[in-house]
Amino acid sequence: MGKLPSGEKILSCIQCGMCSGSCPLGYAMDYTPRRMISALRAGRIEDLYRSDAIWLCVSCFNCTFRCPVGVQITDRLIAGLRVDLLSRGVGVPSELATAFERTARYGNPFGESPKKRDAWTKDAGVDIRVVRDGDSAEVLWWVGCFGSYNKRNQKDSVALARILTALDVDFGILGSDERCSGDLPCSSQGEEGLFYELHQKNMQEFAKRKFKTVLVGDPHAYNAFNKEYPRLGTPLPVRHHTQFLADRAPELRRQMRKEIRMKVTYHDACCLGRRNGEYEAPRIVLETIPGMKLLEMPRNRENALCCGGGGGANWLDSFIWQRTRVPLPMQRVQEAAKTGAEILAVSCPLEIPRFEDAVKSAGLEGRLKVLDVSHMVADGMGLLGGT
Template sequence: MMNEEQFEEDLEKSLNEALISCEKCHFCNTVCPVVDTRVTQGPFGISRAIYYGLQWNEFTASLRDLVYSCTTCGKCDLMCKKVSRALPLTEIIEKAREFLLVEKMVGPMPDQVGVLKNMHVRGNPWGNPPHERTQWAEGLDIAFASKDNKVDVLYFVGCASSYDAQGQKIAKNLSRILKQTGINFGILENETCSGHEARRMGETGLFAYLSEANMKMFEEASINHIVTGDPHSFYSFSQEYPDKGNGFKVQHYTQFLNELIDDGKLELSSQVSKTVMYHDPCYLGRHSEVFEEPRKLIQSIPGVTLVEMENVREDSDCCGMGGGRMWMELPSSLLSSQAISERRIYQALDTGAEVLLTACPFCNITLNDAVKSLEKEGSLAVMDITELIAMSL
């Protein structure tokens, strides 16, 4: 596996060297959420297309579309590690996106150009006004963390939970839970995008800019403990930021709330009589290996029965919206995000459980949309774990 420094030295050379190592076994395609019956798609098809694009010096819109079809879920990485050369396929695809964007000016996808500009100018992918970022917190008496107002825990909300109506439920419920414990927590008045999706789209320069902006705010407010409900931000803070989280403690809320329950600071007393299942978000589960904490948290809710659905933990299927796919339309020749999320809903319906839980605003938004598109609102509800915990306070 090539490290970050080797990739940065010469993108074209390092991509070539990594792709030559492929044994062409096709096993990666057997677990890919975006692949259909054609071997030309999925991680094998993408990697071969990149390889021949490099050999022939041809970087077309069709190649770009294929490279950007990946959800960066990481299932192919695990399969390659199990049966083949352990190639970092997700990293190779992300570096190919950077190569197409920075060196060949073919990427990103047309729909993503404005998204990246919005992140740079307004600090969020939708381009909403920055002053509206904290409107969800109005009337909730939540403190703003600053150099003059030190907090023990910073709740990093993230873009989706700040601006999307579905995501705002997560922010409100988690804030209510934290207030119940008496924890001295706050949010940033000028919070900006973590940059995670910019990096997934290949815009590493923008990621560096946003990460530096966030690190500066964390330092100015003397932040040493961050809790977030966004697995994408959690992953970037803990594994991709300049000091990779060494300067402060980073936790997903499922980890933090478990600690509070164990310490007797959070008590769940009201019965919630529901049969539920849990969908592992890619960047919380497979990429960050947080599998037990969400399940332990769910099982701590009185009255809840947890059942497992098909493909869970490291084998969990993607919701379809990772890797920048939330902000783009793919050609009809490539599998749509809606088809991927609807497939996951069918797996959930097979369990007979009434609630599908997740711990990611992206998954929450996407899977809720899939339930509606399938007209299954009467059979299945999609919720974030925080919603069930709030019911039990």
């Protein structure tokens, strides 16, 4: 246990079971977080290595958030066990191994060419500057792997680009010099070596450019820059796009052109909410859209249900499904539909495909739309023509 980071915190566990009770997949784990700790204390670490429970964690941070003595279960205990398993080279589900290999080689988990990272900008309809070595920009926008490569997310990247242009922000992107931030799938999945490598490369790229703010759309990149990079001695002035836009709410309101008479409910991304404490910014931004009515799901803010895709679980859907049979995103879209909302607003790129698929599986098509907050703002500002 001493080998595990913050092992001393683990020793302070009072075995209250709050973690296991609050885990959305705890019932499917032979070793819940509480039992993991008790096994560790009993020196039975080998039992944990034989269990699948370690790969069932979806990094929702419920356990960490609720632990009365502050054990960092998600970021340290689970991640630490995964680091150990990886270093032994056993038990890594092959889907995840492929994502790691691609991230190590190409800087993104999809195995796409790094040179094509900014290919989406061609059809953006606005000028998107690539900030090169030695250049500067007020806002350095870290587009992220999903926003850069995933077709379902590229539209939201375009929407944000248009908003930034309309707000007259001096912004630029890193183009093909950008790589995975490392938070997803690397750090919380135990691929610490890969995370350190990406951190080093990314910091080198940051150092070559002058900027005041790093803007991100992916809460996982936000977490990496907000928490993990500082832990390694390299703090970054990072803002999630919902925070960045909330700071400019009055200006947004002035630029709104269109009423959107829709009922909207907002899903708190675990990585932005419980993990980083940001619940209000997305709501402030949504409130700037005229005509929109914001409804809350019963489980909101720190109680929000996870989409099931965090911490690399996005690559482990079938692994987790085989062992749990509970589709978290499906439960969540049903909760959203029950509020009477027509739009499920999200602030994390993973949630777009996850919830869109769940909407179809739950038979809610035509009743519930999944949209990124930035997409809705751009719509209200009348910026979505031609997309």
